[in-house]
Amino acid sequence: MKRFLVPLLLVFLFVFEGIFTQLFPADIFNGDYIFVPRILIIAIFFLTIYASLKHGIIYGFVFGLLFDMVYTEIIGIYFFLFPLSAFLFWKLMKIIQTNIVFVSLVGLICVAFLEAAVYVMNLLIHITSMDFSSFAEIRLVPTLALNLIFVIFAAYPLKRQFEKFADVLRND
């Protein structure tokens, strides 16, 4: 049973992102800013650090593909960038000590990397022609602010959950 808890949690977060976007009062601040919930990738970052890199990358691929199919209909962008940012996160965490505060902060930095990479990809395939400064103002900074709030609330429960998961894996 405990083995399925982590995939179920990630599926829940995946669905939660869509429903959060639907119900979030988007006309807050006149609708000038766009807040993107990125709690799923943050959970995958935590999984990478507290369970193993292998798990992080595999879940990154699976949920990246799901995200592409359901929410963007352009397959490839998140499929590629979720595992890549999980790997980047893992690389960065090898330099820094695994303190929960640092894990959260580096997680946010990697969310910023993911957002910027998605922007560049969309620029390349002509989905958008927005310049970087307006992207940063409209989407990047508000997204980081929202996810900072998410991380503050979710960091400790996520850590505990994934440590339990790692224990289960070790005992097998």
Next chain:
Amino acid sequence: MPQFFLNKRLIILLVSIIILVALIGFSIRDRANLSWPEKFVKDTTGWVQSLVATPTQYVVGIFENLKDLQNTYEENKELKKHLEDMARLEAEVYSLEQENAELTEVLKIEGSIGDYDPMQATVISRSPDRLWHEMIIVNKGSSHGVEKNMAVMTARGLIGKVKSTTPFTSTIQLLSALDPTNRISAALQGDKKLFGTIEGYDKENEYLLLKGLPVDAKIKKDEMVVTSGLGGVFPGDVPIGKVIEAVPDQFGLNQTAYIKPEADFYNISHVMILTRGMTIPKDVEDDKEAEESEGDDL
């Protein structure tokens, strides 16, 4: 060189970049239908989403009702004013409708491009990747009769078109999407009807851009813009928005009008998917199909 091939990570990275380009290339082309794995995944997640969305929307609905109660008094006063005018309007509409029906019978006109059948649908999710992909997912799909490119509106006006369908859900691309291929044939209801296409959205000012209007046309503020119904799938006369101002375009050959959309692209919970009432004449449809199959060959 051998060292290069021994570097496993580099090889993995290169292979994944090739796969990435191939996948993006596959999905970005103008697809008539989604592939079956995508349909399967979308239907499954759609089922889970509606499982979660229904109770949450119920709870949110209660809170919204409470919020509505706060300004009931003010609203009531306002509505009473409107109500007095309503009776007169209703009588007028009734007599006009009667007259219209009689006249069309005399002229033997069957149907108009303004006819449509609305189908109610509930929003179950919205793409979190906003700004790049303004899409909502609703709980009606191809098994309910939804087809690609159908018009979608809320009570206030047009919000977008159906981007793709699966048997039980469909994805709607909103007019506020930045996607340059998101085009809708529209008509400006001035003294003379002017036709153009809605192309693009100005995120900063929240305007839609109506392009391709003749350069010598006089366009006034607050004129209504509606769908033209000339595209084939969209019904006509669905309200889109009101003109704010018109400016000559880049080369001075046409005019571009800035349109303030009637509908709200943020808080959408129920939508209507419009099935065009008047059928396209058979021979035109055959032509279109022939064209499409030719296009596939290329």
